[in-house]
Every structure is written in C-alpha cells, then in structure tokens.
Amino acid sequence: MVKRTSFExxxxxxxRSLDAIGDWWSLLIIREARFGLRRFGQFxxxxxxxxxxxxxxxxxxxxxxxxxxxPASDGSAYQEYVLTEKGRGTFPILVALRQWSEEFDDHPxxxxxxxxxxxxxxxxxxxxMRAEDGRLLSPADTMLKPRPAPRRRSAAARSxx
Amino acid sequence: MVKRTSFExxxxxxxRSLDAIGDWWSLLIIREARFGLRRFGQFxxxxxxxxxxxxxxxxxxxxxxxxxxxPASDGSAYQEYVLTEKGRGTFPILVALRQWSEEFDDHPxxxxxxxxxxxxxxxxxxxxMRAEDGRLLSPADTMLKPRPAPRRRSAAARSxx
DNA sequence: GGCCTATGGTTTTATGATGCAACCACACAA
DNA sequence: TTGTGTGGTTGCATCATAAAACCATAGGCC
Numbered sequence: 001m002v003k004r005t006s007f008e009x010x011x012x013x014x015x016r017s018l019d020a021i022g023d024w025w026s027l028l029i030i031r032e033a034r035f036g037l038r039r040f041g042q043f044x045x046x047x048x049x050x051x052x053x054x055x056x057x058x059x060x061x062x063x064x065x066x067x068x069x070x071p072a073s074d075g076s077a078y079q080e081y082v083l084t085e086k087g088r089g090t091f092p093i094l095v096a097l098r099q100w101s102e103e104f105d106d107h108p109x110x111x112x113x114x115x116x117x118x119x120x121x122x123x124x125x126x127x128x129m130r131a132e133d134g135r136l137l138s139p140a141d142t143m144l145k146p147r148p149a150p151r152r153r154s155a156a157a158r159s160x161x
Numbered sequence: 162m163v164k165r166t167s168f169e170x171x172x173x174x175x176x177r178s179l180d181a182i183g184d185w186w187s188l189l190i191i192r193e194a195r196f197g198l199r200r201f202g203q204f205x206x207x208x209x210x211x212x213x214x215x216x217x218x219x220x221x222x223x224x225x226x227x228x229x230x231x232p233a234s235d236g237s238a239y240q241e242y243v244l245t246e247k248g249r250g251t252f253p254i255l256v257a258l259r260q261w262s263e264e265f266d267d268h269p270x271x272x273x274x275x276x277x278x279x280x281x282x283x284x285x286x287x288x289x290m291r292a293e294d295g296r297l298l299s300p301a302d303t304m305l306k307p308r309p310a311p312r313r314r315s316a317a318a319r320s321x322x
Numbered sequence: 323g324g325c326c327t328a329t330g331g332t333t334t335t336a337t338g339a340t341g342c343a344a345c346c347a348c349a350c351a352a
Numbered sequence: 353t354t355g356t357g358t359g360g361t362t363g364c365a366t367c368a369t370a371a372a373a374c375c376a377t378a379g380g381c382c
Contacts, residue, residue, distance in 0.1 A: 145276075202329060213333080
C-alpha cells in the first residue's frame, strides 16, 4: 500500500498526536475554533481553504473527538462544530508553535499578533517545564523512561519511542 | 496553481511554523535528531520511511535552518545532519504534543515512554504558561494583541491572526 | 587491481491527497 | 416562483508520497 502511513499503532506519543493533528490544516481549524468560529462557512471564509477538504478535515477532527457537532444554535437546521475538552487541550501545542515562530522566524516583524496576559496586557513568558517539585527543567534535565508495564502482558512489542 | 498552499507569507505565527515543520515527518526527524541520530541511514532505519522522502525532508529542514549539515565525524566523506539552535528550540513543541497525547489519547496504555526529570526520575509536570510577573495563566487568562507597529510602515496589510 | 558489500542518496512509477470549480440540497425572503 | 445565501458533495487536474529500482562512492578482502 502506498497509504499515508498512519502512525496510529505507533508507541511514540508524538507520532500519535501527529496522526490526529499532524496535517496542514487541522491545527489552523482548531486555532479558529478557539477564536469562536463554529460554522462551516466561517471556517471556509477565514481560512480560505477548499470546501471539500474542509469538509474532510472537520469529519476527521470529529472522529478523533477533537471537535463535536452541535445541532446549531441560531435555529437553522445546520450543524456547528465546537471544541471538545480534548480539542481545548491543544492549547499548549498552539502556544509552543507560536513561541517557536516568535523566537526563530527569519522575519518576525511579519508576525501580526502577540499573545499577552489579559490582566496586564504584557506578553506571556515562554512555556516552562517543571519537575514535580517545582524545579525549572531544561531539555537536558529530562530523559525518557520506558513506561512501567501496566500489570502483566509482557511488553515486548514495538519498543518505539 | 494547485500548490500545497504555503503559509510562508501568512501573518499568523502558527501558520508560519506549520509551514516549516507541519508535515508528517519533520517533527519525527527532529525528535530522532534530539536523540542523537545524525546519519541518513540512521534516520531511515529508525523511522522506516522511504529514502527519497527522507532525502527531501532533510533538504527542507536544512533550508529552513533547523538542521545543518556537518562534514561527517567518522572520517567517511559523507554528511551528518545536526540540529541547529532553531532546531533544538522545537523542544517545547515536542513536549506539548507528547503531553497532549498522554492526557487525551484513547489508548494511553500503548504509549511506550514517559518524560521524566533526570534527577529524580519522576514525570515532568504539564507545561506551564506564566505572565511576566510569574502568575500562572490559563488559556482564558490570555488574549491576542496586534503587534505594535515596528515604527512607520502603515500596517494595513493582511490582518490575519 | 578485481570483487564484494555497506552507505548515501536519485530516479522511476503508482497511488493517495489537495485544490479548484461545478453542482446539488435546503432554508428563507421577496 | 424566482432568487439568494448557507452547507455541503462530486469530478477532475495536479501535486506529494511511497515503494522499489537504480546509481555512485567508499571500504574491506583477496
């Protein structure tokens, strides 16, 4: 099969997320949904993407439990697409992407918006990774550990990362 | 043209990062590079991807300044691919993806590894977003502000997010 | 040197995904 | 009833991806 090599069975959590939202449009749709867009036409308008692939993406996102369809709020018999808890949980991913762009983009002056603390109106700090006890961790302070086997079932399978 | 709609000119920082690393393989290549892989064959072996597209991806990543080619360390006249500072800067993105998977995946028991604090061996906390003054921020505590115009040049252009 | 194998790719070819335009279905208003 | 706007689906041309074959170079061995 020449298939798009799904990472669904992969043991690596990064591959698994990419399987759900690792394509060109999904994260942008989620971004707009975070801004309150709900209707097919709103997404299509804002993102300027082809309607058929928007349709396909929405369906996949609903299948993955990232969006849910609601029976329309304004009376009209159409659907609305709203973020689920899982969908809202992508927020740190979006922030990480944004901050990476802000820090390393070759033309940061072209970036139109900055993410600020609503109360003070000041830019937020870079995402921080901390240990359980609160110590700030750098990448080098971390490592990967094999998952403690979930009780029996000899975990010999794919030892992928 | 039917082209892959590049987001390069877009004003949204998320779209801009997706333009560089938003495809199926790039982040996985970066992940492996973080683990110390450097050679073409190592990537090909570990990721099991077709050699031609590995070749293409590596080239794009080098073009974007995420990887750099080094003239081989073991004598052989081949190249090695090492992460640049920009490449290492993707770490929070990888962590965010990993944590999203850990939290929302339908089959979290299939995830093989956990990210731990090297010193204590305990799982790291979820990524935290803080204000300049150190307050912990939830998504709702943040908002987007238009970028303060970088001195002259009437910023009327694409007011995309 | 001649032969084998490993490494690091490029080329070829088939198929899936994307983008655009056209079309259909439904609701609502004039 | 005709029009108009919304919410999609269908067809088709083009692009990207995947798999395998092919090529080039280097090193080991005789």
